[in-house]
Amino acid sequence: MEWLKNLVVEHSALQAVVVISLISTVGIGLGKIRFMGISLGTAFIFFVGIVAGHFGLTLDRSMLIYAESFGLIIFVYALGLQVGPGFFSSMRSDGPRLLSPSVAVVLLGTAAAVGMTFLLGVPLPDMAGILCGATTNTPALGAAQQTLEQLGMDTNGAALSCALTYPLGVVGVILALIAVRRLFVRPGDLAGPDVEHRKNVFIASYHLTNPAVFGKNVHDIAVESHHRFVISRLWRDGRVSIPTSDKTLQKDDVILVVTTPGEADALRLIFGEQEKKDWNRENIDWNAVDSQLTSQRILVTRPEINGRKLASLRLRNNYGINISRVYRSGVQLLATPDLRLQLGDRLTVVGEAAAIRNVEKILGNAVKSLNEPNLAAVFIGLILGLVLGSIPVSLPGISIPVKLGLAGGPIVVGILIGTFGPRLHMLTYTTQSANLMLRALGLSMYLACLGLDAGAHFFETVMRPEGALWLVLGFLLTFVPVVLLGLFSLRVLRLDYGSVAGLLCGSMANPMALNWVNDTVEGDNPSVSYATVYPVCMFLRVIVIQIVLMIFL
Numbered sequence: 001m002e003w004l005k006n007l008v009v010e011h012s013a014l015q016a017v018v019v020i021s022l023i024s025t026v027g028i029g030l031g032k033i034r035f036m037g038i039s040l041g042t043a044f045i046f047f048v049g050i051v052a053g054h055f056g057l058t059l060d061r062s063m064l065i066y067a068e069s070f071g072l073i074i075f076v077y078a079l080g081l082q083v084g085p086g087f088f089s090s091m092r093s094d095g096p097r098l099l100s101p102s103v104a105v106v107l108l109g110t111a112a113a114v115g116m117t118f119l120l121g122v123p124l125p126d127m128a129g130i131l132c133g134a135t136t137n138t139p140a141l142g143a144a145q146q147t148l149e150q151l152g153m154d155t156n157g158a159a160l161s162c163a164l165t166y167p168l169g170v171v172g173v174i175l176a177l178i179a180v181r182r183l184f185v186r187p188g189d190l191a192g193p194d195v196e197h198r199k200n201v202f203i204a205s206y207h208l209t210n211p212a213v214f215g216k217n218v219h220d221i222a223v224e225s226h227h228r229f230v231i232s233r234l235w236r237d238g239r240v241s242i243p244t245s246d247k248t249l250q251k252d253d254v255i256l257v258v259t260t261p262g263e264a265d266a267l268r269l270i271f272g273e274q275e276k277k278d279w280n281r282e283n284i285d286w287n288a289v290d291s292q293l294t295s296q297r298i299l300v301t302r303p304e305i306n307g308r309k310l311a312s313l314r315l316r317n318n319y320g321i322n323i324s325r326v327y328r329s330g331v332q333l334l335a336t337p338d339l340r341l342q343l344g345d346r347l348t349v350v351g352e353a354a355a356i357r358n359v360e361k362i363l364g365n366a367v368k369s370l371n372e373p374n375l376a377a378v379f380i381g382l383i384l385g386l387v388l389g390s391i392p393v394s395l396p397g398i399s400i401p402v403k404l405g406l407a408g409g410p411i412v413v414g415i416l417i418g419t420f421g422p423r424l425h426m427l428t429y430t431t432q433s434a435n436l437m438l439r440a441l442g443l444s445m446y447l448a449c450l451g452l453d454a455g456a457h458f459f460e461t462v463m464r465p466e467g468a469l470w471l472v473l474g475f476l477l478t479f480v481p482v483v484l485l486g487l488f489s490l491r492v493l494r495l496d497y498g499s500v501a502g503l504l505c506g507s508m509a510n511p512m513a514l515n516w517v518n519d520t521v522e523g524d525n526p527s528v529s530y531a532t533v534y535p536v537c538m539f540l541r542v543i544v545i546q547i548v549l550m551i552f553l
Contacts (some may be wrong), residue, residue: 012059019059021066023049023448026100042515045444046170049451054459057452064449071445072412075511077381078413078438079531082524095532097493101485101496101500102507102533106540108362108481109135114548116473120229122466124552128545130470133165134172134477137509138543147549163454165462165474172478173513177501179479180441189490189497190521201325202261203279208253209272219245221343223268229259230335232324232350233293241321242351247458258324261332292352297327300345301364311337319358321351378438381417385410408538415531442509483506502526509541 003437007018027045028471087300113131117124126150132141141162145155145463212371218231222245233256234243236299241247245256256279268274272482305313315321327346333339347363371478387410392401404412463465482504489500489536498521505514517526 005137008057010192011063013059013063014210016059016063016067019052019057019452020361020445020448023451025154027447027539028444041519042440042443042447042512045447046451046512047167048460049448050167050372050455052450052454053455058456059449059452063434066454067445068449068453069406071275071442071447071449072511073382073385073406074442075183075439075446076437076442076534077378077385077410077414078442079527080411080416080438080509081381081418081545082427084415084418084531091253096349097489097495098499098503098529099536101489102541103144104488105339105481105485105504105507106537106544108484108542110475110548112480113473113477117552120469120473122473123157123468124549125155126157126161126466127154127473128468128549129161130474131166131477132158132545133162133540134169134474135508135510136166136173136512137538137541140545142292146543147546151553152550153553156344160461161470162354162459163551164457164470166450167458167475168471168475169478169508170473170510173482173505173508173510174516176482176486177481177504177513179483180490180500181497184487185497187314201258201334202264203256203324204264204267205254205256205276205277206267206271206273207273208249208251210270211251213249213271214251215248217246217248217395218243221249223265227259227263227266227270228334228336229257229263229267230322232258232322242293242316244320246317258334272306289322293350294356295348295350296356296360297346298349298356298360298363299502300341300343301366302362303343305341305363308342308412308452310335311340313362315359315362319351321349321355321359323346324350341441345354345473359525363494377417377421381413382410384417385413388532404535404539405540405542408535412535414537423553441513443515447512459501465479478508496523496525498523499529502529506530506532507537508537509534 004132004428007015008022009015024045027048028042031041031044049274056399058064109131110269111125116122117127122130128144128148129141132144140156148155148158209546222229231243234241234247234249235254236250251257254275255271257267257271264274291410310323315323319353325348326333326335326339326341328342328344341347349359351359386406386409388402389406394401464470485507486500486504489495490497495503500513500516501521502525503515505511506525514526514530
């Protein structure tokens with residue numbers, strides 16, 4: 001059995017794979033166990049790693065750093081790719097509401113740490129490590145250590161206090177979110193999985209009574225009104241048709257319009273009376289609305305369509321069909337002429353059955369072709385993310401350049417490629433299952449290595465006189481800001497719980513807590529809000545920790 005012992009204990013590339021896999025397997029299994037209705041999920045891998053590290057299980061140092069870094073990079077990049085298509089729309093609509101409480105979490109925690117330093121006499125280098133551990137922010141710890149080195153001070157206290165408080169930083173955010181949900185969340189605060197669909201698209205029918213549009217074609221009305229809408233169907237004299245851009249509107253026509261909620265009232269002034277029928281119910285059978293037209297969803301799978309504007313395909317005029325909505329990464333978009341299509345988009349097409357079959361040939365609608373992985377976009381994105389994260393940014397008054405680091409650079413590039421890649425005709429589409437696999441694999445590697453590294457001196461440090469104080473202070477720095485700003489976001493800013501949980505995880509740089517939130521909350525709101533605030537808060541924490549050390553030391 002010597003060979004088995006060597007496989008687990010002797011440092012090698014094979015041993016690193018075996019140990020990380022064992023820790024991940026045990027952690028995933030234990031993470032499914034519920035205690036008082038609560039399970040830690042993937043985050044349990046971290047604690048299994050701590051126990052393994054405590055009992056002397058180690059990896060080659062270079063292998064440990066590589067696996068930990070690569071896992072984190074894969075996780076944040078895949079997350080960026082997932083939320084990219086909805087990131088900028090979320091930033092435009094909810095950006096200030098998401099960023100304000102997130103920045104407040106950063107500033108409140110930092111101010112509390114400085115206050116406790118002077119109140120309790122904890123050395124500032126140790127408190128810097130406590131703050132970095134409580135906020136699970138290793139890039140900030142690296143920046144703090146560099147600052148301490150430049151100031152000629154020892155960095156071991158910061159590293160040790162960070163390792164001690166990091167585990168409670170992981171669990172503390174989850175416990176704080178559980179407390180917020182149990183104590184403050186109402187049924188109306190839990191947004192359904194389709195809330196983004198309802199926010200982005202609104203369907204209404206109008207009875208044309210405004211003489212100003214009589215005799216004008218659809219194209220001229222759209223240009224003159226400057227509003228965003230799509231006329232999906234037109235009823236005239238008991239017959240239904242698909243209005244092309246040169247279709248002329250007449251008195252008493254009834255039109256079905258797809259627009260945004262904010263445009264609905266303005267369109268009533270343009271077209272006339274809005275009918276009272278609710279077209280936004282989820283259980284509408286669109287094929288039963290009229291017997292002459294068919295409504296079908298078609299999947300974009302032909303690579304040559306990727307990145308092209310909807311208007312350039314001229315599908316409405318050439319085939320007499322209408323595209324009313326586009327589903328992309330769980331978000332429903334208005335099918336405006338300037339919308340650029342992406343591989344994997346699902347288009348709602350309305351028209352006669354023969355015309356829809358012709359359009360289907362143009363767009364592809366071959367699910368099998370989407371199962372082919374587009375690995376080039378993944379590796380290009382990883383390279384660009386690491387390059388961006390390595391760029392030093394000099395700020396006035398700070399001697400050390402600031403960097404986004406391993407976590408900040410890849411998530412920013414992932415968001416940008418997920419959003420703008422199709423405009424450069426990059427095939428960035430990955431199936432949801434492939435994206436989840438990348439994220440889960442990366443996070444598991446990261447947590448296993450992080451736990452192993454922290455476990456070597458974890459229990460030894462806990463037994464030291466200052467260890468208990470560090471644990472208490474770290475937990476307070478984790479728990480209190482999250483609960484206070486969570487309550488503020490729910491009651492004052494009136495955000496849904498999913499968005500609040502995501503922004504709090506992002507402000508605390510805690511992907512493990514985000515993974516727990518995604519397991520307990522439906523929809524993409526947590527991931528979108530996490531990605532919206534994460535780069536800003538990561539950058540802010542790296543800057544703030546350096547400023548604090550330079551001012552107070």
